[in-house]
Amino acid sequence: MKWLGPSLLFLSLVFTQALAEFSFTVEATDNGVPIPQSEIKLEPLEPTIGGIIGNSSKPSAPSKVRRTNAVAWSSNWCGSVGHTTSTNQIKIVHGIFQHPGCTKRTGATYPQAAASWVGIDGNTHTSALFQAGTVCKFDTSTSSVVNQAWWQWVPNGAYTITSMPVAAGDQFEVTINTTSTTAGKVTITNVNQGISYSTTITGGATLARVDADWVIERPVYGSSLAGFARFSDTWFQSAYAKLSNNANLGILGTTQYQISGGCGSQEYDDSSLETWSA
Numbered sequence: 001m002k003w004l005g006p007s008l009l010f011l012s013l014v015f016t017q018a019l020a021e022f023s024f025t026v027e028a029t030d031n032g033v034p035i036p037q038s039e040i041k042l043e044p045l046e047p048t049i050g051g052i053i054g055n056s057s058k059p060s061a062p063s064k065v066r067r068t069n070a071v072a073w074s075s076n077w078c079g080s081v082g083h084t085t086s087t088n089q090i091k092i093v094h095g096i097f098q099h100p101g102c103t104k105r106t107g108a109t110y111p112q113a114a115a116s117w118v119g120i121d122g123n124t125h126t127s128a129l130f131q132a133g134t135v136c137k138f139d140t141s142t143s144s145v146v147n148q149a150w151w152q153w154v155p156n157g158a159y160t161i162t163s164m165p166v167a168a169g170d171q172f173e174v175t176i177n178t179t180s181t182t183a184g185k186v187t188i189t190n191v192n193q194g195i196s197y198s199t200t201i202t203g204g205a206t207l208a209r210v211d212a213d214w215v216i217e218r219p220v221y222g223s224s225l226a227g228f229a230r231f232s233d234t235w236f237q238s239a240y241a242k243l244s245n246n247a248n249l250g251i252l253g254t255t256q257y258q259i260s261g262g263c264g265s266q267e268y269d270d271s272s273l274e275t276w277s278a
Helices: none
Strands: 009-011 023-030 040-047 071-073 077-083 090-098 112-121 129-138 146-154 157-161 171-178 184-190 195-202 211-217 234-243 255-258 263-269 272-277
Touching: 023 040, 077 234, 077 263, 077 272, 090 112, 090 211, 112 171, 112 234, 129 171, 129 184, 146 184, 146 195, 211 234, 255 263
Parallel strands: 071 255
Antiparallel strands: 009 040, 023 195, 040 157, 077 211, 077 255, 090 171, 090 234, 112 129, 112 211, 129 146, 146 157, 171 184, 184 195, 234 272, 263 272
16 A cells, blocks of 8 residues: 545545546445535545565564464565465455554654555455555654545555544444456445445456455555554454355464564454554
């Protein structure tokens, strides 16, 4: 995820933004009532270049006891990644998580940020990634935290849903439903406040639909990784991917990505995992 803060777009209830063949429409509700056209707002952000950025070495001592999952080390991803085959692709990925409380990390550069999200691909298949979630960000050492919801189909740009309320402790439900390798629908719901945004997308970069992701990320702003903000322990629950044969892919046996000195993760059961700041 690579972001830049440009101008604000004011969207109608059903809005289409086209760039080449990539396009999307947006609908929103507040406790089942359609949100007026003038109140739906998205902010376009700079395109990203892929998923996991490099690897880092294993720290000398993990901070918590983990199950027997495979562990991998990354510079920017922390969480669970499951895999399937190209003959039994992921159709849907789902997860519920609590937007964490974030604090500044001593000694880290600014901006500092931590992004929580659910997605498809970006790990073994790096040329496309369909993801959505929330982010907390500190621009400077004296600034207060900014909390936002967002979605992105990499390599197209990310969009922040500036009209979606986001606060530490709010529960968010994210469902990404692909109708093909280049089209799908993402629904982000603030469960506490009953506000839901659904975006239908066509013309996305071709997904392999072989990676299911439940991640807290150290995102990229401008051309560099942001400083990694500290965050309260975050649980992903009801985490599953629905495959083309209608079987579920859960958390058990997924790869647990860690960031050395940044954060750790562990599975709890087949639908739950915990992530925490190091």
